[in-house]
Amino acid sequence: MKAAVRYSYGPIDSIQVLEIPVPEPKANEVRIKVMSATVNRTDLGVLTGKPYIMRAFAGFPKPTKPVTGTDFAGIVDKVGEKVTEFKIGDRVWGFQDNGAGTQGEFVCISVKTAIMKIPKEISFAEIVACAEAAHYAYNFLNKVKLVPGNHVLVNGGTGAIGSAAIQLMKTQGILVTAVCHENNVEKVKALGADRVIALEKEDFTKEKIEYDIVLDAVGKSRFSLCKSILKPGGIYISSELGPNWENLTLALTTPIFRGKKVVFPLPLDILNSMNHIQDLLLKGQFKPLMDRTFPLDQVREAYTYVASEKKIGNVILEISRDS
Numbered sequence: 001m002k003a004a005v006r007y008s009y010g011p012i013d014s015i016q017v018l019e020i021p022v023p024e025p026k027a028n029e030v031r032i033k034v035m036s037a038t039v040n041r042t043d044l045g046v047l048t049g050k051p052y053i054m055r056a057f058a059g060f061p062k063p064t065k066p067v068t069g070t071d072f073a074g075i076v077d078k079v080g081e082k083v084t085e086f087k088i089g090d091r092v093w094g095f096q097d098n099g100a101g102t103q104g105e106f107v108c109i110s111v112k113t114a115i116m117k118i119p120k121e122i123s124f125a126e127i128v129a130c131a132e133a134a135h136y137a138y139n140f141l142n143k144v145k146l147v148p149g150n151h152v153l154v155n156g157g158t159g160a161i162g163s164a165a166i167q168l169m170k171t172q173g174i175l176v177t178a179v180c181h182e183n184n185v186e187k188v189k190a191l192g193a194d195r196v197i198a199l200e201k202e203d204f205t206k207e208k209i210e211y212d213i214v215l216d217a218v219g220k221s222r223f224s225l226c227k228s229i230l231k232p233g234g235i236y237i238s239s240e241l242g243p244n245w246e247n248l249t250l251a252l253t254t255p256i257f258r259g260k261k262v263v264f265p266l267p268l269d270i271l272n273s274m275n276h277i278q279d280l281l282l283k284g285q286f287k288p289l290m291d292r293t294f295p296l297d298q299v300r301e302a303y304t305y306v307a308s309e310k311k312i313g314n315v316i317l318e319i320s321r322d323s
């Protein structure tokens, strides 16, 4: 089978598309013919092993799985002898944030991990775009108490996490102001944002409005800069650790005092996120923002595009085509 492979942590050039043996499922695994994966920011972390903390999860000193890829949507093509939950022909999707080896024509996945069936009306590309970033967005928001009418500012409305977060909050009756580059204002409005700030025109940190939460979904700002636009007791959440991992330190120290604080949520329970997002997708309340699609042979180009920090939402890697 054809797969995107690398044997140590390294740059995008270390990925090669090679012919490798088709894997055999263990007793608790299903083998999946992968139709679509995304190339996302978590994939970049698993590829490069940076930040170094990634290696504690993805393998040390080298990646546990030589095939790249964290998410998948495909068709079960073989089942291990103890598997009862899935059968050959089932359409399934899933995500493992420490690397699942999904950017190849076949992958074996344990049924004890985050894997679930895809409803027939949803395409492989659409569902796989609901995995990585939507899981993070959901986890950032479900770690704080939000009530209808709260006002949240999302920095990075076009990012995969930001675009998912805007939509998730609109299902909860939250007032959302989003920040993005001027050329993407209409795209972000279409996601449901109540107000959009073009970052070339206005510095959102100088606003007179006070927010309940500032969600820095692209990790480009800082708590110190956003403090003045938070209400008393307001919360700053960033998707990045920040300079010298300050967001982690601030998440430990700011709750000691009764003021504005930083929350640095740990994204857990992927299956719960998948269930929630799939449900919203079926109800028409969530639609993943999708960017370019690359074939497997252009996997390096896909990673290069994602590393440019210019993607709009999710980048799809088409691994196999419906026959």
Ligand SMILES: NC(=O)c1ccc[n+]([C@@H]2O[C@H](COP(=O)([O-])OP(=O)(O)OC[C@H]3O[C@@H](n4cnc5c(N)ncnc54)[C@H](OP(=O)(O)O)[C@@H]3O)[C@@H](O)[C@H]2O)c1
Binding pocket: 040, 041, 042, 133, 136, 155, 156, 157, 158, 159, 160, 161, 162, 179, 180, 181, 184, 199, 217, 218, 219, 220, 238, 239, 240, 267, 306, 309, 310, 311, 312, 313
């Ligand atoms: N904490 C976690 O568990 C976790 C997990 C996954 C990812 N992350 C991190 O979360 C961040 C977001 O990931 P993602 O996949 O959502 O990002 P992404 O999709 O790669 O973000 C790219 C988008 O961000 C926009 N952007 C770039 N600079 C901006 C700025 N200064 N202000 C506003 N928007 C800006 C870009 O818009 P333009 O094209 O208009 O520039 C582009 O649309 C990354 O830093 C990633 O490493 C954290």
